[in-house]
Amino acid sequence: MNNPNKKRVFKKKTQDQVNIQEIAEKITTGDRGYLSKGITLIESSAVHHRPYANELVQQLLPSAGKSIRIGITGVPGAGKSTWIEAFGKTAVSKGYKIAVLAVDPSSSLSGGSILGDKTRMEFLAHHPDVFIRPSPSSGTLGGVARMTRETILLCEAAGYDLILVETVGVGQSEGIVRGMTDFFLLLSLTGAGDELQGMKKGIMELVDAIVINKADGSNREQAIQTMHDYNQILRFLTPATTGWKPRAHTCSALYNEGIQEIWELIREFIESTKESGEFDKRRSKQAVDWMSQLVQIRLNETFFNQQKKYLMKTLESKVRQNELSPSEAVDLLFNPKA
Amino acid sequence: MNNPNKKRVFKKKTQDQVNIQEIAEKITTGDRGYLSKGITLIESSAVHHRPYANELVQQLLPSAGKSIRIGITGVPGAGKSTWIEAFGKTAVSKGYKIAVLAVDPSSSLSGGSILGDKTRMEFLAHHPDVFIRPSPSSGTLGGVARMTRETILLCEAAGYDLILVETVGVGQSEGIVRGMTDFFLLLSLTGAGDELQGMKKGIMELVDAIVINKADGSNREQAIQTMHDYNQILRFLTPATTGWKPRAHTCSALYNEGIQEIWELIREFIESTKESGEFDKRRSKQAVDWMSQLVQIRLNETFFNQQKKYLMKTLESKVRQNELSPSEAVDLLFNPKA
Numbered sequence: 001m002n003n004p005n006k007k008r009v010f011k012k013k014t015q016d017q018v019n020i021q022e023i024a025e026k027i028t029t030g031d032r033g034y035l036s037k038g039i040t041l042i043e044s045s046a047v048h049h050r051p052y053a054n055e056l057v058q059q060l061l062p063s064a065g066k067s068i069r070i071g072i073t074g075v076p077g078a079g080k081s082t083w084i085e086a087f088g089k090t091a092v093s094k095g096y097k098i099a100v101l102a103v104d105p106s107s108s109l110s111g112g113s114i115l116g117d118k119t120r121m122e123f124l125a126h127h128p129d130v131f132i133r134p135s136p137s138s139g140t141l142g143g144v145a146r147m148t149r150e151t152i153l154l155c156e157a158a159g160y161d162l163i164l165v166e167t168v169g170v171g172q173s174e175g176i177v178r179g180m181t182d183f184f185l186l187l188s189l190t191g192a193g194d195e196l197q198g199m200k201k202g203i204m205e206l207v208d209a210i211v212i213n214k215a216d217g218s219n220r221e222q223a224i225q226t227m228h229d230y231n232q233i234l235r236f237l238t239p240a241t242t243g244w245k246p247r248a249h250t251c252s253a254l255y256n257e258g259i260q261e262i263w264e265l266i267r268e269f270i271e272s273t274k275e276s277g278e279f280d281k282r283r284s285k286q287a288v289d290w291m292s293q294l295v296q297i298r299l300n301e302t303f304f305n306q307q308k309k310y311l312m313k314t315l316e317s318k319v320r321q322n323e324l325s326p327s328e329a330v331d332l333l334f335n336p337k338a
Numbered sequence: 339m340n341n342p343n344k345k346r347v348f349k350k351k352t353q354d355q356v357n358i359q360e361i362a363e364k365i366t367t368g369d370r371g372y373l374s375k376g377i378t379l380i381e382s383s384a385v386h387h388r389p390y391a392n393e394l395v396q397q398l399l400p401s402a403g404k405s406i407r408i409g410i411t412g413v414p415g416a417g418k419s420t421w422i423e424a425f426g427k428t429a430v431s432k433g434y435k436i437a438v439l440a441v442d443p444s445s446s447l448s449g450g451s452i453l454g455d456k457t458r459m460e461f462l463a464h465h466p467d468v469f470i471r472p473s474p475s476s477g478t479l480g481g482v483a484r485m486t487r488e489t490i491l492l493c494e495a496a497g498y499d500l501i502l503v504e505t506v507g508v509g510q511s512e513g514i515v516r517g518m519t520d521f522f523l524l525l526s527l528t529g530a531g532d533e534l535q536g537m538k539k540g541i542m543e544l545v546d547a548i549v550i551n552k553a554d555g556s557n558r559e560q561a562i563q564t565m566h567d568y569n570q571i572l573r574f575l576t577p578a579t580t581g582w583k584p585r586a587h588t589c590s591a592l593y594n595e596g597i598q599e600i601w602e603l604i605r606e607f608i609e610s611t612k613e614s615g616e617f618d619k620r621r622s623k624q625a626v627d628w629m630s631q632l633v634q635i636r637l638n639e640t641f642f643n644q645q646k647k648y649l650m651k652t653l654e655s656k657v658r659q660n661e662l663s664p665s666e667a668v669d670l671l672f673n674p675k676a
Contacts, residue, residue: 051669058666065660150665201576205539233574236567238539284658291657291664295650298668299637312633319629320622322403325395326629327488330636 020052024059027158032131035158042150043136057150060157065283067099067156068270069163071177073203074187079213080166081120083187083253088124088164090263096162097129099155103148103167103177104135131160142297145176149290152180169200178206179286182279183266184240186210188230188248190223204230205237208246208269211262215250223250243276244269311336358390362397365496370469373496380488381474395488398495403621405437405494406608407501409515411541412525417551418504419458421525421591426462426502428601434500435467437493441486441505441515442473469498480635483514487628490518507538516544517624520617521604522578524548526568526586528561542568543575546584546607549600553588561588581614582607649674 023041026034042053074080088098100121124130136147152163165181167173178184186207204210210230215223230248239246249265251258273279304312315333318324324332361379364372380391412418426436438459462468474485490501503519505511516522524545542548548568553561568586577584587603589596611617642650653671656662662670 054663054665054669057663061660061663146665150663153663201543202540229574233571236571284660287657287660287664288654291654291667294664294668295671296634298672299641302672303637316626316629319625322399322622322625325392325399325488325491326625326632327392327484328396329629330632331389331392333633334636334640 020055020059024056024157027060027154028063030159032158035131035154036133038154039133039147039151042154043147053150057153060153063157064153065156067152067161067163068183068266069152069165069181070266071165071167071174071181071184072187073167073169073174073177073185074213075189076168078187078189079253080168080187083211083213083251084164084166085121085124086253086256086259087262088121088130089256090259091162092124092127092129094263097131097160098124098162098164099131099133099152099158099160100124100164100166101133101148101151101155102135103144103165103173105141105144105170105173131155131158141172141176142293145180146290146294146297148177149180169203174200174203174206178240179289182273182282183208183269185262188212188226190214190219190226204233206240208239208241208244209262209265210234210246210248211258212248212250213253216252216255216257220250241269241273241282242278244273244278308333358393358397362394362495365398365492366401368497370496373469373492374471376492377471377485377489380492381485391488395491398491401495402491403494405490405499405501406521406604407490407503407519408604409512409519409522410502410504410525411507411512411515411523412551413527414506416525416527417591418506418525421549421551421589422502422504423459423462424591424594424597425600426459426468427594428597429500430462430465430467432601435469435498436462436500436502437469437471437490437496437498438462438502438504439471439486439489439493440473441482441503441511443479443482443508443511469493469496479510479514480631483518483628484632484635486515487518507541512538512541512544516578517627520611520620521546521607523600526550526564528552528557528564542571544578546577546579546582547600547603548572548584548586549596550586550588551591554590554593554595558588579607579611579620580616582611582616646671 023034023038027038038056041049041056044050044053072080072084084100088100091098121132125132133151136144136151148165152165155163163181165177167177174184184207186203186209188210190212210227212223212226212230227248227250234246234248237246249258249262251262253259270279273282311333315324315329319326319329361372361376365376376394379387379394382388382391410418410422422438426438429436459470463470471489474482474489486503490503493501501519503515505515512522522545524541524547526548528550548565550561550564550568565586565588572584572586575584587596587600589600591597608617611620649671653662653667657664657667
């Protein structure tokens, strides 16, 4: 990646120049149009936009950080959209301004995106206190992560005090969303104990709560059984948040049952972690971890030009065939013989 | 790190030159002295030794890879040394040549090392078919990982057909040992269900088997209960090895009870994974993953000179204080202002 010299002084607006000062100011007044514009800048793949995007984030940093950030994961069909609609309605009724974002690494492949289907969030989609933004459809998960993290900051600067980040849980996406949120929730389906098998590796050690959705009608009993199964396992795992015991709960987003309880649970979580200092500690750690990740991404982008990428593939295949030792391969990658 | 030009042609031996050809040949004849010498070269921190070490590994690669590699982890006091003594005795009696290695990231701090106390492995320590090597005491876990992986290859080239790699499980060391072994075993203590709490994050998703040691005397009943508790959890987790269901077992290394059963279990594991192709698939993947890790280590070593390290620390603290956005910090790290 090129690193163009950054211009901090913005001259008269010309076609390709961006007035960051103006965008930043408008965002802090809560202007939705400018918020969208700012996010578009952050999501731009044009290399010469990057310094402007960085400048925008930097300018808004003092106004950001004051929200509660909630991550939500769950397999397709777990009812994430319906749950967010129900939970968001509760939040709005209590006077909160909500932003709903998504991290969907598959959207760049499918062209589609979760949250694209706003019909399942009809109430939120039309509410003036709610801002919904689908997943950026960048090529790499690292790129999507950066964009979403920066979008959170922009939304916070715009006055949104509850940020919901949804993910379908493809690849490493749960870990990435856990790494940018305060509270992380797994939305699960009802099902017999056996259905818990094949659960994604490590997912239960990331969560602050598990919510078994669709606990209604003939599903209710099974949901309660599933809840017990989850609690059984959670008992043995190291909690994701120091001092907080994650538990499983049931709810029915469709019938608005159990939503208020989750609201109270999250409130309790935020209060207790703020009191213990865990809340701020996690935020600081997340920012520093993110910085480290960006350094690694940048190092790799700088090193792996087309030629190195090609060489790496060739060497990898020799390592796979046991023709080259990994150490020897890396030597050849860094000091290719003429 | 410097990357000195590599000399493939070794001239007459002078004081600082190493005759790799000779070391390699002697190692393949099973010469223990030369094996130790080779490992010392691999563990050398002298930059000008690295090309020789790489050359040695590369030369021995065709003779390596034919062993069974077993990783063993467990908290201090779980009886790892006693278990290895008992298990090793069984293996030796069946005609196997065994190498016992260790990955102990704490040894560079404490100056000591697991396996240092050979008194607990008195039989193995004096057996001609057993080679014991304590953990390298390098500064970084990445360094220790490289050295241990390469030591495995050297031991294999020397004819050892069973490699045991022990780790105390500090930091990321279990993941690292899992990444270099075919079969990974957690040695656990007896204890009530509650003792399973506080177990290390993610450890149970790495294992192919759990062995509850010290299942003797008044401990036996508790051990069986612990075994049931573990099996309860294992049921819900994604297995570390495709097609293999990890289970908990009991044994008493002290009274040599249950050791033969673990031997059979491992034999069954190796047979079934070789048949399904998982064995070779894992080996290839491990080599390629190791290569990727070496690339990352090298990229970081090249970039982070003293000045960059210092700058990184300064920037990190500003990110922690929320004075700088991570993106802005990384920009400053790569393009520092004069």
